[in-house]
Amino acid sequence: MTHHRVSPINRGNARKMRKEMTDAELKLWNEVRAHRLMGLSFRRQMPIAGYIVDFACPDKKLIVEIDGSQHAHEEVSASDVVRTTKLETLGWTILRFWNDDVIRDIDNVCQHIVIVAGLADAPAPPTEDLVL
Template identity: 70%
Template sequence: MPHTPLPPRNRANAKSMRKAMTDAELKLWNELRAHRLMGLGFRRQFPIAAYIVDFACPQKRLVVEVDGSQHGDKSVAVDDTVRTMYLEQDGWTLLRFWNDDVIHDIDNVCQHIVIAAGLSGVDL
């Protein structure tokens, strides 16, 4: 499947965002990186078209977003909905988790990711 064209600045922005991850993003990345979660290959701060997603598993076309409290704001929530619709129309499945869930319940977060990747029924 061909890549969706990227705006020229997205690659540079994604690279700089990798250096400024939140505590929750770092915690989840530690679970996802190097195929640690059931062999799934995730990339962090991954550009997809006009967006940069927190984590993506291109093989499964799965996106994982880790949201802070600002995502509870109505205008940000509207932007998130538009972003989700675009990514889903492009064939991606999108999962969203709150920072607090990642920090305090990482096992459950990982279980949801495994199920969404179609690997349910397998022990973590």
């Protein structure tokens, strides 16, 4: 992985954000820390390309963002698109989950992360939907 210089301001902000995680961030961190999720190595509040991402798995170039309700506002949503585009041009895959999804359905959030990371297959559709 290529290392880029991180500004002292971003480094300080990332450190502060690691100490002040939201409930949803803490819940996901407890699932992914210390290689608990299928051996994936995640870092939290990691500076990348001038941004601080919630969670990053550098080995898989995978970023997981946990969004609060402010991300539904048009201005924030527009800046998220710019941020996502820049990170994707650097080869990262970005997954976004709402705080509520993490709090209420952590198992499916983790399953989705594992599938996107390429460590599991997507679940098969239910058999009752199949027409024979």
